[in-house]
Amino acid sequence: MKKILFSIIAITTFTFTSCSDDDETPVPTIENLTLNISGLENLGSDYNYEGWIIVNSSPISTGVFSVDDSGNLSQTSFPVNRTQLESASTFVLSIEPANDTDPAPAATKLLAGDFSGVSAIVSSNNLVGDFSNSSGKYILATPTDMDDTNEASGVWFLDNSGAAPVAGLDLPTLPDGWKYEGWVVLNGTPVSTGTFTSLDAADDNATTSPYKGTSGDGPPFPGEDYVMGSASGVTFPTDIRGSGMVVISVEPSPDNSAAPFALKPLAHPVPSGADVHSVLTMGAGPVLSISGTVTR
Template identity: 40%
Template sequence: MRGRIALVVLAGGLLAGLVPVAAGAATLPRRFEIRLDVSRLEPLSGAFFEVWAVHGERKISAGGFNVDEDGNLVDGFGHEAVFTSPRDPARADAIVVTIEPLPDPDPGPSGIVVLEGAPDGDRARLRFPVRLGRIAGTFILATPTDASTTNESAGVWFLDPAAGPGPSLTLPALPDGWVWEGWGVTQGVPLSTGRFTSASGADDAAPFSGPLAGPPFPGEDFLANLPTSISPPVDLADGSSVIVLTIEPDLDGVDPTGDAPFSIKPLIGAVPAGAAAHTSLPLDPDLSTRPRGTASL
């Protein structure tokens, strides 16, 4: 969409230099500029960000952008992104930044809101739409999906063995467009434990598990079908592995940003070397990856 807009603007500029303008001809409608100052957004692959001014039921696109390696907001050509709206954004109900698939078959917003804020005068303070202040959790090492007891450090499960077992994550509800995903990062490679929306109940996938059923909680055994970048057997207690919980974009069950971990990682826990299996290990809150910003209107 940005590419088409850029070509139309270029063509209009060339024609303006060739065709005389009659006296009294109508001027172009006014466009209101929105200037974004955002942090903690990372480059997207297979998707892009889009800015919207929300006026009641009407959602007006102010333009799309991506983030380059230096953190600059750029258009589809790598130039500085410019955002404009035909209506005064200072009078909007909200300024919203969404994540959109590429290509984008729908001209409206995807519903994956990464930043939002209501205008206050000529500014809008933009926040990630999930409160994460009370997030907490633990995990255990275990491999319940095979019959062996000699490889317990090859699996991670988000459960509390002392609670029956019970859930070990304290998580806020996520709005539509977002899901949780667990990761075991070992040998420098992030391995997904699956996506989920509740701390109770199994997650949506078990690609690496053994033949037995796992407990009704999020988690994964890293026993089979491992990527070639992993040298088996997996040992999460090797002193260099990390367990991470991310918040992932979700568009009708598909992540438009791809299979890699998304940039928002509110819980993280280093696995101690030689950590005992079936023992709760802490996940520490980390809100430093939560995006934020300001829109000047």
């Protein structure tokens, strides 16, 4: 009888133990990565933003999202492998072509920050550049034509106050995937002066500009003559003084947008009484950096 009783107790104990093991909550294999980033702009239908975590020096995608015209992210929380997320040292945000088949990040990396505990403070300063000490000078002139009456319809980023003209812009060297672009905003319409990476050389459209005159390509510095053609609501030549805003932006390359990108390190409203051929000094632009927080 005792043997039977001990057998029943043993079977009961085994049964309870087995049930207890089966009911244990499994360790989750997925955790959420949450983005809190402001200042991002709509990239249109050809490009998306993509997040990456760096694990043992290798990038792992955390997901793709878009941004609407109000700056709202289409998605702010992303499921990520728990082990990889806990091992991540850094978060990076890049700009990628839509329907991208390349598993690696593009050169156009916008934000980055190292994790400290469960969060990372990410900033464009860490990747694109620190523009806090940037400065700029420019003159009003139209050197690509022979007409002296329209000199207030051209902008050239140079300093001619010395014996010979020198670069008017002092900006950090950009990494691959980015270019500078000059703009004149006229009646609310931004019109490009051209993209460039070198501060003391002609910009990319120096020989192909639709606005320049027929007497050459201008000096070997970024700039533009608006002496021919037109833009939305503006016919050239025009007088930029009093109604124009000169801006330097930082643009992703390649770029599918005809408008300035979010980063604008330098800007200057052209005074109504500005003298042509005289140096004008730019001030800080409206957006020097984009930043946010990433939480794991």
